[in-house]
Amino acid sequence: MTALTERLARLKNGPTSENLGLLVMLAVLVVGFAILSPRFLTAANLGSMGFQMPLLGLLTLAMLAPILSGGLNLAIVYTANVCGLTLAWTLMQFGGAEAGMAAFALGTVLALIVGALSGAVMGAVVAYVGAHPILVSLAMMIFLRGLGEFLTRGGDISGFPDYMRVLGHGSVVGIPVPLILFAVVALAWHVLLRRTPHGFSVYMTGSNQRAAQYAGLDAKRTLVLIYALSGVLCAIAGILMAARFNSVRVGHGEALLLITVLACFLGGIDPFGGHGRVVPVIIALVILQVLSSGLNLIGANQHLATAVWGLFLIAVMVLRSGRLEQMLSLIMRKDK
Amino acid sequence: MTTAPAERFALRLHKVSKAFGGVQALNKVNFEVRAGEIHCLAGENGCGKSTLIKVVTGVHQPETAELIELFGEKVDRINPVQARQMGVSVIWQDLALFPHMSVAENIAFDSLVGLTPRAVRSRDMMARSKAVLESLGVQLDLAAPLQDLQIAQRQVVAIARALMNDAKLIFMDEPTASLTQSETDRLLDIVRKLSANGVAIVFVSHRLAEVLDIAERVTVVRDGNLVGVYPTAGMTQAHLGELMTGQLIETEVTARDRSDAPTVFAAENLTRHGEFTDVSFQIRAGEVLGLTGLIGAGRTELAHVMMGMRQADGGQMRLNGASYRPSNIRKAIAQGMAYVSEDRLSLGLLQKQPIADNTVISVLRKLTTATGLISERRKAEMVRHWIRELGVKIGSPDDPISTLSGGNQQKVVLAKWLATDPKLLILDSPTVGVDVGARAGIFRIVRALADQGLAILLISDEVTEVMFNADRILHMADGRLVAEYDPRTVTVPELEEHIYA
Numbered sequence: 001m002t003a004l005t006e007r008l009a010r011l012k013n014g015p016t017s018e019n020l021g022l023l024v025m026l027a028v029l030v031v032g033f034a035i036l037s038p039r040f041l042t043a044a045n046l047g048s049m050g051f052q053m054p055l056l057g058l059l060t061l062a063m064l065a066p067i068l069s070g071g072l073n074l075a076i077v078y079t080a081n082v083c084g085l086t087l088a089w090t091l092m093q094f095g096g097a098e099a100g101m102a103a104f105a106l107g108t109v110l111a112l113i114v115g116a117l118s119g120a121v122m123g124a125v126v127a128y129v130g131a132h133p134i135l136v137s138l139a140m141m142i143f144l145r146g147l148g149e150f151l152t153r154g155g156d157i158s159g160f161p162d163y164m165r166v167l168g169h170g171s172v173v174g175i176p177v178p179l180i181l182f183a184v185v186a187l188a189w190h191v192l193l194r195r196t197p198h199g200f201s202v203y204m205t206g207s208n209q210r211a212a213q214y215a216g217l218d219a220k221r222t223l224v225l226i227y228a229l230s231g232v233l234c235a236i237a238g239i240l241m242a243a244r245f246n247s248v249r250v251g252h253g254e255a256l257l258l259i260t261v262l263a264c265f266l267g268g269i270d271p272f273g274g275h276g277r278v279v280p281v282i283i284a285l286v287i288l289q290v291l292s293s294g295l296n297l298i299g300a301n302q303h304l305a306t307a308v309w310g311l312f313l314i315a316v317m318v319l320r321s322g323r324l325e326q327m328l329s330l331i332m333r334k335d336k
Numbered sequence: 337m338t339t340a341p342a343e344r345f346a347l348r349l350h351k352v353s354k355a356f357g358g359v360q361a362l363n364k365v366n367f368e369v370r371a372g373e374i375h376c377l378a379g380e381n382g383c384g385k386s387t388l389i390k391v392v393t394g395v396h397q398p399e400t401a402e403l404i405e406l407f408g409e410k411v412d413r414i415n416p417v418q419a420r421q422m423g424v425s426v427i428w429q430d431l432a433l434f435p436h437m438s439v440a441e442n443i444a445f446d447s448l449v450g451l452t453p454r455a456v457r458s459r460d461m462m463a464r465s466k467a468v469l470e471s472l473g474v475q476l477d478l479a480a481p482l483q484d485l486q487i488a489q490r491q492v493v494a495i496a497r498a499l500m501n502d503a504k505l506i507f508m509d510e511p512t513a514s515l516t517q518s519e520t521d522r523l524l525d526i527v528r529k530l531s532a533n534g535v536a537i538v539f540v541s542h543r544l545a546e547v548l549d550i551a552e553r554v555t556v557v558r559d560g561n562l563v564g565v566y567p568t569a570g571m572t573q574a575h576l577g578e579l580m581t582g583q584l585i586e587t588e589v590t591a592r593d594r595s596d597a598p599t600v601f602a603a604e605n606l607t608r609h610g611e612f613t614d615v616s617f618q619i620r621a622g623e624v625l626g627l628t629g630l631i632g633a634g635r636t637e638l639a640h641v642m643m644g645m646r647q648a649d650g651g652q653m654r655l656n657g658a659s660y661r662p663s664n665i666r667k668a669i670a671q672g673m674a675y676v677s678e679d680r681l682s683l684g685l686l687q688k689q690p691i692a693d694n695t696v697i698s699v700l701r702k703l704t705t706a707t708g709l710i711s712e713r714r715k716a717e718m719v720r721h722w723i724r725e726l727g728v729k730i731g732s733p734d735d736p737i738s739t740l741s742g743g744n745q746q747k748v749v750l751a752k753w754l755a756t757d758p759k760l761l762i763l764d765s766p767t768v769g770v771d772v773g774a775r776a777g778i779f780r781i782v783r784a785l786a787d788q789g790l791a792i793l794l795i796s797d798e799v800t801e802v803m804f805n806a807d808r809i810l811h812m813a814d815g816r817l818v819a820e821y822d823p824r825t826v827t828v829p830e831l832e833e834h835i836y837a
Contacts (some may be wrong), residue, residue: 021435022832195703195709195710195712196708196709196710197700197701197703197708197710200693200697200700200702200710203689203693204686204689204693204697207686207688207689208686208688210683211682211683211684211685211686212686212697213665214665214675214677214683214684214695215686215697215698215752216665216666216669216698216756217697217698218666251600274686274689275688286420312697318714
């Protein structure tokens, strides 16, 4: 009996309830859009959602880990851009559209290195200098943007080998390749954060860096590593962007930056660090994608979708705080 | 001191009851405070002390109450605003002050806020704050931001703020918990001064010595029931402890001779400029070495050097016979050192994280499998083992550690370090904010660990704590070890005299 009540209590308060609430929200949205638009539950729409979501998803995961560590990474989009540029230049060196698979492999490795490096630099400054992550990553963001625009003269680089289309537009047994890539990365991210000593350190450092150090964790190394890994995810996102758009341009995906923060908070990540999980964030991403695609299908403007995202987040925060009743009673009293 | 019929009461509560859910927090409790009296409210955590305070201040409404009387005036219901207007103030342990505001702004806070906009008259505010501080015999920089003040000074600011509201009855919740002995003495002087001016003080403290020192009478509450009201004259700490916990508290010297045991740790002429000088001592296996002295004597700094968190400027350390000079805390831990910080709230534990994670945080290596992943099964086993071993009372291991009482939190801190299998355990003021019954439990564990051969350095500024729990006592003053005492041949008053002289 007590075991049962305990289980119920945990279901009510634990991460499962977080997931449950989001899943209910998702179900309501899916049913709603399915009723409003007959095209919503078609393979074509689901497929296009599967192609659109992974880019935002990868960037969100890159944002998630630094937030868990008590920080933020505002440089994610420009890190992705510069990593994409790294790949693009490598391909250009080997003949552009004619470049072979080996050139692509080399470009990928170089892009990952650039991503990891830019992340590690941010992490090192945050950890060893003690500067605020918002300032550090903002500085890195401006640096990467300026550097990228200087090197590309503000233009774009395009004309990649055909096989890259598979990465951006291909499907395996009906599942979009970008979605598979995202699923693999998300699983790895989940395992890294929840099951490895490094992930454990990220949560502890995010919760209270000094206490974590007193307990013998290497909080500084943890920070360097998690920002570097965030940079690696940006690189993957940058490569995917290059493949999807068949071009690289500094500023591509700029609008996604704040959406990634939105997705993290919608997924229940503690803005002050130390708490949050990958799974609810992924559900939150799906919700955002459903909202955007659904609104698009029923003929609403894309900008309206953005506005709805914002409203949605405010609503979620109100619901989550459990203060709805109090607020209502307050409003009632004021009326009197 | 006679019970004259004209005796005036600041507060009279008769048969007050309050329940939360199924828990009877207060069960027909009587509580009386005379005007100008220093009265102590004693009891273990969760006994109903806070509920009682909250009833008086109108935060909670009692279910039933035969009589509620404030300053001779019968009241049916108290609400917080009314309580404050009548002159009741509470200084909670966290003080509820504003760190970024100035001392004067903090003191005058209640006259600054309000629904009607009005100009803040800075000069007037300064003058009034200054007057209040002067009445307490304290000088503070009125313009300094509160966060620049030491805790003891902030405490004074909180008192001054209460006086600004013409408080005639002040509740002080654990006011000395984070103060050193000399700061405590100064605070107690201020409390006596308030009492002489006719302000009644209700003092809540875990430090029994202090309670007996300052209060005229003590009301003891246990599990929501009134145990009794006693004059402090003639009361002993042991007896008061028994009344509070309902169990016998051992106050016996437990010291034993460990001079045959091998030396685990030795410091030779250890020096860190500006903190301590030429410190030499040894700790043997199975020995509890007490280290006492006033704060600022360099005790915590010494512990930090032993843990590699700071580096010594001179001298040497040896651990198990080998030269020992850790460059950071991780190396110290790897070599068998463990450190229970004096600041459990912000350094000893990660308050918002689960009990389980706080238990295993220092031994992640022991939990990983060949794949490098943490084994959930091994983690759960380890947590279960230590929770049982140390008798920690918890709900679920996934609950945040902040949900536990101070005593149970400290047991988790011990568990965390014992899991690392240490050779030397440093306990830095291990019973701050831990109630009497739980203290005894913690020291039983400490003694059992020593019996198993663990070397323990017990740092404390409570003389009785080292007296009853250490095998030898070192006295540190101004960064030097000035004397060594054997608890079996020295008495508490003698020791106190040496340390506070």
